[in-house]
Amino acid sequence: xxxxxxxxxxxxxxxxxxxxxxxxxxxxxxxxxxxxxxxxxxxxxxxxxxxxxxxxxxxxxxxxxxxxxxxxxxxxxxxxxxxxxxxxxxxxxxxxxxxxxxxxxxxxxxxxxxxxxxxxxxxxxxxxxxxxxxxxxxxxxxxxxxxxxxxxxxxxxxxxxxxxxxxxxxxxxxxxxxxxxxxxxxxxxxxxxxxxxxxxxxxxxxxxxxxxxxxxxxxxxxxxxxxxxxxxxxxxxxxxxxxxxxxxxxxxxxxxxxxxxxxxxxxxxxxxxxxxxxxxxxxxxxxxxxxxxxxxxxxxxxxxxxxxxxxxxxxxxxxxxxxxxxxx
Amino acid sequence: xxxxxxxxxxxxxxxxxxxxxxxxxxxxxxxxxxxxxxxxxxxxxxxxxxxxxxxxxxxxxxxxxxxxxxxxxxxxxxxxxxxxxxxxxxxxxxxxxxxxxxxxxxxxxxxxxxxxxxxxxxxxxxxxxxxxxxxxxxxxxxxxxxxxxxxxxxxxxxxxxxxxxxxxxxxxxxxxxxxxxxxxxxxxxxxxxxxxxxxxxxxxxxxxxxxxxxxxxxxxxxxxxxxxxxxxxxxxxxxxxxxxxxxxxxxxxxxxxxxxxxxxxxxxxxxxxxxxxxxxxxxxxxxxxxxxx
Numbered sequence: 074x075x076x077x078x079x080x081x082x083x084x085x086x087x088x089x090x091x092x093x094x095x096x097x098x099x100x101x102x103x104x105x106x107x108x109x110x111x112x113x114x115x116x117x118x119x120x121x122x123x124x125x126x127x128x129x130x131x132x133x134x135x136x137x138x139x140x141x142x143x144x145x146x147x148x149x150x151x152x153x154x155x156x157x158x159x160x161x162x163x164x165x166x167x168x169x170x171x172x173x174x175x176x177x178x179x180x181x182x183x184x185x186x187x188x189x190x191x192x193x194x195x196x197x198x199x200x201x202x203x204x205x206x207x208x209x210x211x212x213x214x215x216x217x218x219x220x221x222x223x224x225x226x227x228x229x230x231x232x233x234x235x236x237x238x239x240x241x242x243x244x245x246x247x248x249x250x251x252x253x254x255x256x257x258x259x260x261x262x263x264x265x266x267x268x269x270x271x272x273x274x275x276x277x278x279x280x281x282x283x284x285x286x287x288x289x290x291x292x293x294x295x296x297x298x299x300x301x302x303x304x305x306x307x308x309x310x311x312x313x314x315x316x317x318x319x320x321x322x323x324x325x326x327x328x329x330x331x332x333x334x335x336x337x338x339x340x341x342x343x344x345x346x347x348x349x350x351x352x353x354x355x356x357x358x359x360x361x362x363x364x365x366x367x368x369x370x371x372x373x374x375x376x377x378x379x380x381x382x383x384x385x386x387x388x389x390x391x392x393x394x395x396x397x398x399x400x401x
Numbered sequence: 402x403x404x405x406x407x408x409x410x411x412x413x414x415x416x417x418x419x420x421x422x423x424x425x426x427x428x429x430x431x432x433x434x435x436x437x438x439x440x441x442x443x444x445x446x447x448x449x450x451x452x453x454x455x456x457x458x459x460x461x462x463x464x465x466x467x468x469x470x471x472x473x474x475x476x477x478x479x480x481x482x483x484x485x486x487x488x489x490x491x492x493x494x495x496x497x498x499x500x501x502x503x504x505x506x507x508x509x510x511x512x513x514x515x516x517x518x519x520x521x522x523x524x525x526x527x528x529x530x531x532x533x534x535x536x537x538x539x540x541x542x543x544x545x546x547x548x549x550x551x552x553x554x555x556x557x558x559x560x561x562x563x564x565x566x567x568x569x570x571x572x573x574x575x576x577x578x579x580x581x582x583x584x585x586x587x588x589x590x591x592x593x594x595x596x597x598x599x600x601x602x603x604x605x606x607x608x609x610x611x612x613x614x615x616x617x618x619x620x621x622x623x624x625x626x627x628x629x630x631x632x633x634x635x636x637x638x639x640x641x642x643x644x645x646x647x648x649x650x651x652x653x654x655x656x657x658x659x660x661x662x663x664x665x666x667x668x669x670x671x672x673x674x675x676x677x678x679x680x681x682x683x684x685x686x687x688x689x690x691x692x693x694x
Binding site: 097098099100101115117120121124125126175176177178180181237238239240241242244245248256258259260372373374 | 456459566567568599600602603604605607608610622623624625626627628630633634635637638
């Protein structure tokens with residue numbers, strides 16, 4: 074059954090990927106463009122396809138997959154339905170790391186500094202949160218800590234941008250806080266995708282342990298899943314996947330929050346099976362939102378996080394209301 | 402505190418008017434008014450300019466600005482200097498401008514000229530207010546002579562598009578559009594669906610296949626997403642027909658406009674020189690490749 078879910082979601086992602094390549098600001102004959110690209114002819118169509126449309130679609134899918142899979146992993150590990158890289162401040166901290174790496178010239182002299190900066194920020198935030206979770210902090214405590222981390226990271230990002238030497242830096246805060254895939258290139262794909270892939274592998278490896286964790290921490294330990302190791306895998310995986318995503322696309326919120334809840338009934342509420350399905354659904358949501366921002370006739374283009382927040386924030390409120398019902 | 406400030410300011414405003422022969426002492430709160438003030442006025446006449454005027458990437462008068470105190474565009478920096486005249490831009494430091502007006506300071510607000518004629522008129526007007534009309538007339542004359550020295554425009558006009566940080570371009574009815582016209586270029590953005598300062602998607606620029614891409618960027622600019630866009634790999638095929646034109650040359654309506662026009666005309670000359678045949682062949686190939694569909 075779950076494999077059918079994964080196949081179905083995979084198909085949706087594929088369709089949206091193709092739609093994302095087809096949607097753009099200038100008319101493009103896709104067939105001819107692919108022909109030119111494969112034949113190595115340097116036509117303008119092939120250039121638009123290879124340097125603008127494809128990187129955007131690839132990053133949309135990969136960033137969405139990263140957010141979806143890490144949202145599912147954090148929710149499973151913290152056993153907290155409100156956990157999401159955006160809500161708990163992991164994305165914000167990643168943005169801070171990437172901003173420092175980018176605007177102060179580190180990434181100009183050493184390209185990998187950009188994803189590594191994002192990775193370090195994300196790792197620091199995830200570690201703090203999991204340390205709190207390990208001490209037995211409840212749902213509310215964790216979310217509040219996440220809100221504090223988010224605000225702190227946001228404020229430090231704004232400070233860093235204001236201190237940055239470029240006169241444009243301060244105006245670019247909205248990119249880092251809301252996220253966008255506009256005008257990304259294959260360079261960004263090459264920088265971020267390897268880190269994301271490593272992150273996915275690490276997180277997927279925690280699947281069986283997350284299943285065991287539903288029986289409680291002691292039961293999981295006795296089943297042969299040392300919690301320390303699981304936590305390290307989730308920290309490492311989240312840091313790599315979210316850190317690299319945010320470094321190239323900014324902090325796109327709410328994908329990791331919404332998607333696991335939508336997919337959970339489809340996989341029989343097994344956190345392990347949820348991971349891959351959640352990743353695919355995250356990719357679908359992000360690709361869909363990125364198509365929407367290009368179809369809405371605004372200039373400059375709407376930030377991607379605006380669309381995901383329009384979907385995600387009401388959903389978050391709905392979850393809170395339902396959670397309250399359960400607790401009381 | 403505010404009352405004291407007001408009293409202080411109105412006392413300043415009520416001081417006897419300076420004699421006619423003395424030139425007004427000015428504070429400038431806008432990069433473009435900084436440039437005009439520093440170029441036209443006597444050295445002691447300018448009490449303060451914006452900190453932007455000292456930035457060599459943004460300002461054409463960075464050297465002169467180093468000898469003048471700088472401000473950050475705040476009213477409270479202006480009040481203690483008791484200037485006779487405050488120069489401001491029409492779109493910047495709006496709050497400070499309103500406060501200074503309320504306190505009775507004489508404020509001269511300068512708009513962004515959209516044509517060379519408007520630019521000349523603005524230079525003459527500012528020079529008049531600074532008490533140095535002859536310097537304004539001389540500056541305008543020099544600019545007119547520089548434009549007259551541009552090579553005559555003959556033959557087909559190569560198409561060009563201006564690309565600024567964040568993908569902004571300069572469309573129809575802008576000063577930059579007029580300069581490109583004078584340099585013998587045809588501004589593609591005037592045909593594209595955009596207004597005076599519209600934004601273009603990279604896709605639109607690549608598909609429009611301009612003969613010349615005028616990039617308003619400095620190689621030494623500190624990193625930002627706005628500048629990163631100008632180095633996007635999708636623009637790499639245009640590398641050999643790109644002119645890097647410092648944005649500061651045509652940010653403000655001053656004598657550097659002529660230098661910008663000279664650089665544009667030189668780039669046009671290179672396009673129609675021996676190298677151009679290869680480029681033209683390149684675009685013909687593009688056109689053929691596109692037309693074959």
